[in-house]
Amino acid sequence: MDGTRLTFRLAGINNQNFIMRDDQTGTWWQQVSGMAIHGPLKGRRLQLVPHDQVTFATWKDEQPKGQVLKLDEQIAKEDEYASADWEDRMSTRPTPGIGTPLTGGLEPRTLMIGITLDGKSGGTSKAWPHNSVVASGVWLDELGGVPLLLVTSTDGRSVRAFDRRADGDTLSFVRAGTDAHSGVLLDLETLSEWDFQGKATKGELAGQKLARVELLLDYWFDWVKYNPKTEVVKPWQPKRKPTKPPIPKPVAP
Amino acid sequence: MPPMPTPRTHGPTPLRPFALWALFVLTVIAGVAIIAFPTLYIMPFKTQDTRLLGWALMARTAAPTVTLLAAVVAAILAVLTILRTRRWWLRAGALLLLAPVVLGAWFARQNHFEWMFAPQTTIAHVDAAKATFVEPDDLVMAVARQGAAIAYPIRQLAYHHIANDTLAGHPIVATY
Incomplete structure (x- = not known):
């Protein structure tokens, strides 16, 4: 920030989204937005570095020469690191009371895939339940005029989003076969094959690359707090059958 | 002619015992409150209001200076109290009253969130x-x-x- 290298410390919590403080200026920063909320740099924002949340196996395949953050030996010895079922345990924790009622009929702790796009008339946001997208394998959608592809990796857990336009054409994608995750990713327009990095590997469009769209995995209560105007996709619910069929009114002859 | 009052030999304007105690108690309350409010307000799994959170962060930012001042003032008042009384329980009370504000001055210099979650001492990577x-x-x-x-x-x-x-x-x- 302004040529100064800031180092951050965990320093508080705001409705279950943490606050950090930098050693250099003593400014307080909100984690999810990177926004300075109090102190000398109030109103400034840290630049978001594009990131990916994927399984280690998927990442290692793509980045065999990548580096992994080492364990802190002391913490590992004390067995303080989160267990593998950490996400499941967190899902039962209470959520903060939220000023505005939660819309969308979603549980506050539903894990969402959130996307915000900067448009001419400000940013537009949309959120999808992570579970629904993973179950579908491929999800075609649109936000602020941009056609989107949400795709689940063959690992059945990692999700990425792309702008599904190539060469000016909007493509529709499917996973061929009976499995939502392992089938080949095809576009219906040219039947080219695509990989999880958004690259066409075979077919007419081979060599083309879709533009990545940043997404954030976040709990619904937190996403809606920072994106109050968000559109939301509700998880699919089977419609209940009416208990009694409506009785047709007798029609006068 | 009435006799002239004998001039007092010590201290120009000595505080009355009540005023001394009141000042002492208020100093301690201020020193403790400025650290207790943000600490109790900014807690995990609780709801925080934007305005109150702003005040809490302001209090947390000012706490190291304010608690130090409060501790110094309280220490002076404690010494005065102890010197002015011969009753042991008043002396003990002065020390007991001083304890929380000294503790507050120490706590204001800690990051208790890092007690819960220690920062990684060295950031290193492996292939x-x-x-x-x-x-x-x-x-x-x-x-x-x-x-x-x-x-x-x-x-x-x-x-x-x-x-x-x-x-x-x-x-x-x-x-x-």
């Missing part, structure tokens, strides 16, 4: 192939830039919450 401590199914947060790629295992970041790191020469902070 992807050698990272045997990560399971294939574990989620990582990954960044890449100019040929450099770093993965932050979520299970590690879920504890430390923060890693101050460098990616291709650029200072970054990974948070979870």
Whole structure:
């Protein structure tokens, strides 16, 4: 920030989204937005570095020469690191009371895939339940005029989003076969094959690359707090059958 | 002619015992409140209001100075109290009253969130192939830039919450 290298410390919590403080200026920063909320740099924002949340196996395949953050030996010895079922345990924790009622009929702790796009008339946001997208394998959608592809990796857990336009054409994608995750990713327009990095590997469009769209995995209560105007996709619910069929009114002859 | 009052020989305007105690108690309350309010308000799994949170952060920012001043003033008042009385229980009371504000001045210089979640002492990396401590199914947060790629295992970041790191020469902070 302004040529100064800031180092951050965990320093508080705001409705279950943490606050950090930098050693250099003593400014307080909100984690999810990177926004300075109090102190000398109030109103400034840290630049978001594009990131990916994927399984280690998927990442290692793509980045065999990548580096992994080492364990802190002391913490590992004390067995303080989160267990593998950490996400499941967190899902039962209470959520903060939220000023505005939660819309969308979603549980506050539903894990969402959130996307915000900067448009001419400000940013537009949309959120999808992570579970629904993973179950579908491929999800075609649109936000602020941009056609989107949400795709689940063959690992059945990692999700990425792309702008599904190539060469000016909007493509529709499917996973061929009976499995939502392992089938080949095809576009219906040219039947080219695509990989999880958004690259066409075979077919007419081979060599083309879709533009990545940043997404954030976040709990619904937190996403809606920072994106109050968000559109939301509700998880699919089977419609209940009416208990009694409506009785047709007798029609006068 | 009435006799002249004998001039007092000590202290120009000595505080009355009641005023002394009142000032002492108020100093202690101020010194403790400025650290107790943000500490009790900014707690995990609780709801925070934006305005109150702003005040709490303001209090937390001012707390190191305010608690130190309060502790110094309270210490002076405690000494005065002890010197002015011969009753042992008043002397003990003065010391007991001093204790919380001294504790507050110490606590204002701590980061108790780092007691809960210790920061990683050294940020180091290992090659992807050698990272045997990560399971294939574990989620990582990954960044890449100019040929450099770093993965932050979520299970590690879920504890430390923060890693101050460098990616291709650029200072970054990974948070979870």
